[in-house]
Amino acid sequence: MxxxxxxxxxxxxxxxxxxxxxxxxxxxxxDISSVSVSQIGLHRQxxxxxxxxxxxxxxxxxxxxKPTQVILAVDPKTGAAIDPVTAYVYEKDVPFPNGIRHPRILGDGPRELSEGRGRIGEADDAVGAVFLTHEVEVNGELVPYIENATATRGWIPAETLAKVPDNKRLQVGKGxxxxxxxxxxxxxxxLPEQTQDWQYFGAPPMLGDFNGESPTAFGSDRKAPDLTHVGSRNSSREWMMIHFFNPRxxxxxxxxxxxxxxxxxKDASGNTIDYDGWRSAYNEYAAGKSIVPPDVPVPHKDSEARALIDFVLNLK
Amino acid sequence: MFKYLLAREEDIPAGSAAIFFGFSSIIWFVVGTALGSFNAAKLAFPDFVTGIEMLSFGHMRQVHVLAVILGWISMAFAMAMMYITPALGNTKLWSEKLGIWNCFIWNIGLSVGLCGLWFGITSGREYSDMPFVIDVVIIGGLLIPLCLNVIMTIKTRRTQGIYTTNWFFGAATFMVIIVFAVGNSPEFFQLTGLTEAYLTWWFAHNVLGLWITPVAAAISYYIVPKVTGNPLYSHRIGHLHFWSVVVFYSTPAAHHIMSSPLPEWLKSFASVEGVLILVPAIAFVSNLLLTMTGKWNMFIENIEIKFTITGVLLAIPLNMQGGFQQTRAINWYIHGTGWIVAHAHLALLGFSTFLEAAAVYYGLQTLLRRKLYSLALANFHFWMLLIGFATYWISMTIAGLIQGAGKIYEVPYIDVVIAEHPYMIARWVGGTMVFLGNCVWMFNMWKTIRVGTVIPDGRLPHELAYER
Structure with missing residues (x-):
């Protein structure tokens, strides 16, 4: 039927x-897709x-x-000293973020500047690229844009990374x-809340702060402090290291x-980490049998802990 | 099950697909609540099992959520559809073999997807955590065959009209396909930023609003008249329920992220539509409670009615919370706190689980032609679920109010964590009671197949006396 x-x-x-x-x-x-990206949005993606x-x-x-975020103090091409600048290094075969692949999502103003002045259309992931961000005044408004320094200044990703000491590298993408x-x-x-988090967790995000980022990982269930601006509240790498190893x-x-x-x-000096030994020493400390806790090993520069600490410290 | 995968359609006994779905759902319920109890223990005692990546909270939490939603709730729904739809159409299931394959792929796909999540292979989006490869399997292997089977069974019915339950089944199986396809589109098409965040919560809202809530309600529209023998109080109120679900429940997705920088018109629209959820809720609850007229003794005496009406009654606080907690004034206080966790468990473990449990209890007895093994064990299961759930809900609601106060009065966060500790222990106790109750249920159902009293032809399970 x-x-x-x-x-x-x-x-x-x-x-x-x-x-x-x-x-x-x-x-x-x-409505959402008509939003132009902010400088924070460019930094994040x-x-x-x-x-x-x-x-x-x-x-x-x-x-x-994943890309590496670095603080450059020398021009990687000429070797001359420059004012420190944050650069985003995409080595060969590291896929570009969505704003480079689809400039439309940057919004009209940032797209025109990034394609014209920034030459992001010339970025090629078979070669890699080094990106910078800028903000200029156009008709009385500040407009952020991306510069493809590989095209405009001839900065090669591998050479750029070689010029940066390890403590000036942040593995934010991996983190x-x-x-x-x-x-x-x-x-x-x-995601600090719009109505009550100003004093405690800092300013809530603005409309263009997320263009090109995926996933945004806002979280929904706050069982612990908001982390949007955690790097501004606490910038101690040592504290983060101890806290991640054992928060207690x-x-x-x-x-x-x-x-x-x-x-x-392995830890930073290449020694094997003795987890069982560490835990039994910690248990003695927690039980009140010893006065000082065991030392927390410094993470190796290729470890996942290092990347996560870099990511958290970069949340400002 | 495996022998029927390659059997001819006419060689498969009617009801096989529903039986396999029913037992699968019980097993997933036990697994899902075991994971929930384990996770709750970690929130109460953070060093409970520590230093092992695979057993850390961040790797286990989403496995619990999706095991319960896609394993227990959705498979119990599929089970209910596979026996209720043909029964209401006075016909057979359109394809028993498709149902068997559906159940087989469902179990395999869900196991693979959950193992992936457990290893950390996630899209990083709450409720749509599965990576897009698994999403394709969910849409193509789980939801489309289910929809096809339900719609075709309704189409080949041998009755004049279509009963309320079947409107909901037909519409919900169709809408959930759209919800999954659109909700996961950020992964298919690399949508980013606020679009991605909004679609994440569009999915999370609609999978509840257009799948879990209406199908659970549809089950009670069948069970209550069938078991009590009363006709449905009002077909018209059923109409009102159906249409208001489609119109009102499908729109308020943005109220889940009221504190994000989404367009203000969208948030206000969502908030107003969110209050209108009370329309289908009141229609549903009043219709079912009025259907019980003159048969309230069965609420005490009959286990299926006891489960169903408890679920219906729990829909009252559920929708009172749901309608008002998303308005800006209240959302300000309770957003992101344990209150929301309590509310989510009120919807899934309170309201919907009790309705699905009734469908599985009733359906397995009818299909196996076996009277339930033990009424005492079934009652024990009921009370373990209800007391365990109530403990969980009350403790998490209190914890949420503490968190909300801490949030607006800017209390140092660690003081909130300390204040919540007793409620975290209560939550773990409640969750563990639910898990233990489910183990008893699984045992009871297993004994029902083996040694349950045979139900003679032409009789319904609730017409027979219990032997134990």
């Missing part, structure tokens, strides 16, 4: 569901790279094929992967899990 007696009902259903989808999807998408979750180039979320994979965002939000060392009431496994096998 056919649906014949339900012809009107089926059409009404299509109309009702269709109008609901038109308002909540089409109208919302048109260039630092994090194309995807912060599952992707072709990094299916197991190990932090493969974001760790943040997502380890589920930090199940407890720490990345610096905050006895913390319910955060230990992330000691992100240190891997």
């Amino acid at each position: 056919a649906f014949r007696e339900y012809k009107i009902g089926a059409r009404m259903f299509g109309l009702a569901f269709g109008s609901s989808m038109f308002i909540t999807l089409y109208m919302a998408a048109v 260039l630092g994090f790279g194309r995807a912060g979750g599952f992707s072709y180039e990094d299916p197991f979320l190990r932090g493969w094929a 974001k992967i760790m943040f997502v994979r380890e589920g930090c965002w199940w407890c720490h939000t990345l 060392l610096v905050q006895p009431h913390s319910i955060m899990p230990r992330y000691d496994y992100l240190w891997g096998d």
